[in-house]
Amino acid sequence: MVDPFLATNYNVLEVIFSYLDLRDLRNCALVCWNWYHFLNDESSEVWRMHCLRKLPQEALKSDLLSSVTTYKKRLRAYYHAWNPNDCSRNVYIKPNGFTLHRNPVAQSTDAARGKIGFRQGRHSWEVIWEGPLGTVAVIGISTKEAALQCHGYVALLGSDDQSWGWNLVENMLLHNGDAQGNYPLLNNPPKYQVGERIRVILDCDDNTLSFEKNSEFLGVAFKGLPDKKLYPTVSAVYGNTEVSMVYLGPPLDG
Structure with a gap:
């Protein structure tokens, strides 16, 4: 009682x-x-x-x-969502606070970062691509120094030494303007399907970035990340595509 x-x-x-x-x-x-x-x-x-x-x-x-x-x-999660003040001019954040919308602007690649970056601890968040991928669709992380808009349809995230990305269209890892290899390391890995939830895992203690899809760990994608504040980031090229990001906290594996 x-x-x-x-x-x-x-x-x-x-x-x-x-x-x-x-x-x-x-x-x-x-x-x-x-x-x-x-x-x-x-x-x-x-x-x-x-x-x-x-x-x-x-x-x-x-x-x-x-x-x-x-x-x-x-x-x-709301306080970690996309930052309306840290995205390309061709992107806006929808009223729900968690979803970005890329306007149909020709010959432009556009990106957005989350509100909060990480330098310590382990963090995970989900990314859901809710529209067509187009020719290039990249998810990953970046520092504040990474560009958020450029001319043409390119893999903007991963195009410099301040960003690291996974191109979902080609299953390719990208950093510093170079392809870092296929990902995940599977024979004939399945292509991303619109609406699937990809979990991004940033380990600032081990300086690694990994991904999960459909509750399956896909392996470490990047090692040796710098001791800088790193932000959830995506870059897109397809007009009217939408991408949501939901921060989850520390990974469930501890």
Whole structure:
């Protein structure tokens, strides 16, 4: 049986915490064990209210966040989504906050980066190509120095020493303007199908980048990544194609 006094206190905390910003919530979690335990429930009413206030209804009602199982993780994914201020002028971020749309501009390759980059720890996110790939469609990572737009239809991501990408059309790894080999290392690997979820795994401790598809680990794609802040990035050439990105957090394998 729940102590009525504790239940009342929890109800009061729910109301108060639901109006605090995230920085204040982090500080509250350090006050005492009870508050930490209370805020550690990622599916609580507190996190639900924050989700409802911050996330667009279009995102909450779709299956885009189906891989993100708690309210707190959905909120975190939103803060890691595409950056509308760090993308090509030919790209805009849709109202759901997670999907970019490339405008039909001829002879242009266009890219976008996520809002948050990583220099430490292990991170994973899903990329879903929701429109035609065109002749070149690249997913991967880049530093802030990598270009986000160029003339022609090219593999922009991976075209310099500040970006690393996997061209889904040709199953080829790209970096510093050179092809780094076929990927994944399978005989006749299947081509990417529009709508499939690809999981990108960035390990800043081992300085590696890997990919998964359909829950199958495809192997390490890049080793020896630099000690720089690295951002989720994609580049596209096809007009009106759309690409979503959902941050998941540390990989489930630890």
